[in-house]
Amino acid sequence: MKENIVIVGRKPTMNYVLACLTLFHQGFSEVTIRARGRAISKAVDVVNIVKEKFIPTAKVKSLELGNERLVTERGEVVNLSTIAITLAKE
Amino acid sequence: MKENIVIVGRKPTMNYVLACLTLFHQGFSEVTIRARGRAISKAVDVVNIVKEKFIPTAKVKSLELGNERLVTERGEVVNLSTIAITLAKE
Numbered sequence: 001m002k003e004n005i006v007i008v009g010r011k012p013t014m015n016y017v018l019a020c021l022t023l024f025h026q027g028f029s030e031v032t033i034r035a036r037g038r039a040i041s042k043a044v045d046v047v048n049i050v051k052e053k054f055i056p057t058a059k060v061k062s063l064e065l066g067n068e069r070l071v072t073e074r075g076e077v078v079n080l081s082t083i084a085i086t087l088a089k090e
Numbered sequence: 091m092k093e094n095i096v097i098v099g100r101k102p103t104m105n106y107v108l109a110c111l112t113l114f115h116q117g118f119s120e121v122t123i124r125a126r127g128r129a130i131s132k133a134v135d136v137v138n139i140v141k142e143k144f145i146p147t148a149k150v151k152s153l154e155l156g157n158e159r160l161v162t163e164r165g166e167v168v169n170l171s172t173i174a175i176t177l178a179k180e
Binding site for chain 1: 135150
């Protein structure tokens with residue numbers, strides 16, 4: 001598994017912004033932000049905040065939508081949308 | 091303004107899926123799904139449902155992230171993320 005991935009979940013948006021900045025400062029030139037379900041909106045917020053407020057040279061290098069099928073504890077099948085956004089610093 | 095745009099908001103997901111299907115059936119070969127803020131996750135759901143359940147030949151032709159600055163009634167400035175996804179039918 002690659003190390004330059006930030007998975008966006010239920011924590012405050014700024015936690016994930018900080019995680020991205022930390023990875024960039026560690027020397028990665030690319031960071032991938034992943035999320036699924038309702039966290040997708042937050043992932044897009046993270047990308048915008050990193051670009052607008054902290055690293056103006058960062059660009060969206062790739063953007064992928066997907067679909068995941070999960071089986072819950074009760075045996076129900078749930079479809080979840082996913083997103084993967086790769087930010088690259090010049 | 092183009093007519094083949096579906097703006098995703100607070101209504102149930104299937105309303106927007108139906109809106110997309112209607113546009114495709116009217117003869118448009120492309121439909122653009124737009125959303126901002128929390129509705130972004132729902133927009134991705136709409137795209138996945140159209141592709142998986144109704145129009146398997148539909149492909150994501152383009153995907154754009156953006157940022158909008160709104161001034162609320164109280165004069166507060168709010169930053170909102172936006173997404174625009176264009177689905178194309180073959």
